[in-house]
Amino acid sequence: MVYEECVTDESSWDADEALTAVYTAHYTSLVRLGSLLLRDTGTAEEIVQDAFVAMHGRWHRLRDPHKALAYLRTAVVNRCRSRQRHLVVVDKHTPRTLPDEPSAEQAVLRTAETDRVIEAMRTLPEKQRTVMVLRYYGDLSEAEIADTMGISRGSVKSHAARATKSLRQVLEQSV
């Protein structure tokens, strides 16, 4: 006997099993995604935890880890975006300082470079910044970004193009 639902073990997971599995695989990267969007790890953690709680309650409808991840990503991005819109423009969260890392020259250079990029990202409007984070950190395709943000692929394209243009300008100036 072959049940459709048994084709993979994953789809017979109950909500707890799914939660544990998806958490293990994606919790850290989702918090990091949220932190990039918000520049506030504490809030990002909160938002991602909320999203996992919601995913658990919705597992019977998702029933598929890939769907669950897409759901989580959308939930995290949406919540981060609305949080950002509500935050006053003032960025009270200064970049986190590096934890103990090898102080090789390479690492220092890399960090300076990273800081420049992150600083430059802050000059972008929210949508453009979100598109760039999803593209370069999330490695999402245009279509996936469009789905996640609930905008058209055309908008993704134009946000990305505008963001690229202004980032380049800012980065060239700051060299």
Added chain:
Amino acid sequence: MNDNDDSFDELMRRALRDEAGRVEPSDALPEIRARAHAQRRPASRRPWLLTAGVAALGTAAAIGAFAVFTGGDNTANDGDAVAGPGTTTSAASEVPPSQTPSKATPSPVPSQGPTMAPTVKATQPTDRGAPEQSVPSAVVPVYWLGANVGGAQTKKEVRLYRTWTKVSGKPAVEALRVMTQKRPGDPDYYSAWSGAQVNSVTRADDLVTVDFKQLPQTRLDSDVANVAAQQLVYTIQGAMKDAGGTRVQVTEQGHTGSKLFGQVDTSQPLDRAQAADVQAFIWVTAPDDDAVVSSPLKVTGVASVFEAQLNWRIVSEKTRAVLAKGTANTSEAYKFAPFAFSVTKLPPGTYTLEVFEASAVDGSMTSTDSKLLTVK
């Protein structure tokens, strides 16, 4: 700064990964778990999801359009629905009804064998009729119990909810296996038959005999027990594509007369109860749960509601604000009939669609079916 596209992409990737790598969240699984369990969804938000949505996850393609829209007003007529496009069911109901118990009966074909030609063997008990034929693939409805939520209810009421499962082998046996051994797709559903062990399902004319190695041990209130018995009848009839034409005799290791759930007499075959007495009142059949839709949103479903009127509303997932609401009518009151409505001007976002009946007593939401939607 290099103007080259690749090096820009490289720089962005490297910088964002580097920045992200500075974040090392602490373990939050225990907390998430605790919150997930503390927050079983409130009844007003989503009393129970309708089975059609659950089914759509795995089997929408196979089921195609739910045939309930084209076939009659009895939504529980799974015979029609199962025979929708894309199924390859050759159901047991195709066993000639004239086949008498004394004739040679098909032996149980190994359930994975897609063979359509039963081998003949005469060792089957002669008073129970023929087992089903195995089929390579069939989509069968499985019924579950779920609590009915309503403003006017003073006692707990259960109703039947339906999920669809793709099986191969003997449709009724496999449907029962799901019903007795699997978890339903919705945590709000449960099976009163969980833990029971099916021996065989045989059919002679209009009598289906379901023999259990062991009947469920649960004892239930008589109201619940009756619906639970119908859970079996509906599932059997659905798998056999026979809504109401057959009666179901329950036996335990060949013997009749056990009391089901401590209540239901099985010395006589069980008849199918009226859908209105046991079936859930509102089923949204489109859009599917978790669908990505465009505005205007078209919603269709089947409902049996007072004065043919039902209510709907769209709630933002983000803010919990009600963004739109309205009423819709089914084509007929008091019986299961189709409904459809459109929602216009929904901005992109994630919403819960709730379709419900306002209680005639206190206006509270009853019989809610809900779908999670993303509007592009």
